[in-house]
Amino acid sequence: MASFFSPALNEKIKGFLGRYETRRSSILPILHAIQDENDWISKEAVQALEAEHGLSVVDVNEVLSFYTMYRKTPPKAYRLEVCGSISCWLNGADKTISTAKDYIAAAEKSGKPVPFECHKVECLGVCGYAPVALVNKDRYLNVTPDAAVKLIEDYSNKDLPAAAKKCAADLAAAAQKP
Ligand code: FES
Numbered sequence: 001m002a003s004f005f006s007p008a009l010n011e012k013i014k015g016f017l018g019r020y021e022t023r024r025s026s027i028l029p030i031l032h033a034i035q036d037e038n039d040w041i042s043k044e045a046v047q048a049l050e051a052e053h054g055l056s057v058v059d060v061n062e063v064l065s066f067y068t069m070y071r072k073t074p075p076k077a078y079r080l081e082v083c084g085s086i087s088c089w090l091n092g093a094d095k096t097i098s099t100a101k102d103y104i105a106a107a108e109k110s111g112k113p114v115p116f117e118c119h120k121v122e123c124l125g126v127c128g129y130a131p132v133a134l135v136n137k138d139r140y141l142n143v144t145p146d147a148a149v150k151l152i153e154d155y156s157n158k159d160l161p162a163a164a165k166k167c168a169a170d171l172a173a174a175a176q177k178p
Pocket of ligand 1: 084086089124126131132
């Protein structure tokens, strides 16, 4: 039977399982490896860990639900990350974040969702240009609330990159499941 995981990922999983005193101790790095390869961790991946590697679904789900760094749903195509550290906070980062989140939520509600998620992150290292933001790996300076909305609109009108198309397909497939 074909494995749910790629050969390279299977090798990594086996390596982690043999590295620690208990199998449960390997769950954290295994989940990181799955997320690195697939961008998120699906229910199917958790079930495959049990079926193929003997890690209990209950144990894995306990770890998954505890740590926010693991994505349990496919990521949107674009990730707007706004710095919320001191300089950016003093220069209105909270308003930039809330405006972006409200825009994304309103688009969702209107039935025309934008391929964006928005998160607050720690210092991005260019504090003199606060508030600072990233869209995936592109960096933007002095991101006011209006500038954040413009970024969302501009990127939403672009052709999705290949990786983003895969995420969008995963998201659509997940939405169709009961
Ligand atoms: S505080 Fe925002 S970039 Fe440093």
